[in-house]
Amino acid sequence: MSDKGITESVLLYIEKNSDQELTLEKIAGALNYSKYYLARTFKNQTGMTLHKYIQGRRLREAAGKLEETAQPIVEIALEAGYGSQQAFTQAFRRAYGYTPQEYRRRNRFGSGQSGMEMRAAA
Secondary structure (H helix, E strand, O other): OOHHHHHHHHHHHHHHOOOOOOOHHHHHHHHOOOHHHHHHHHHHHHOOOHHHHHHHHHHHHHHHHHHHOOOOHHHHHHHOOOOOHHHHHHHHHHHHOOOHHHHHHHHHHHOOOOHHHHHHHO
């Protein structure tokens, strides 16, 4: 399989299993690749580590929940794979430039700017 095909397989696996704990070891095992080869191939194809991709994907999903639901932030944090609301808040602020609470207030139910526009304006 080509490097592009491997990366596509990884992305598909992540999409199908996004509700589970996703680790390099687990993904590599499921796809029958060495974790070192898989990590190197994914980074070469996407420009980011597998961990950063998964983290970014989960933060984007969390941002959507903040905009579209009234679900408590702590629940969103746990669903996104963070052990605490504090860890989630720190990661979210690094990615979006706002705390989850600030983001929700500015983007409630689709009003306001998108996360990328907010980041650019900051």
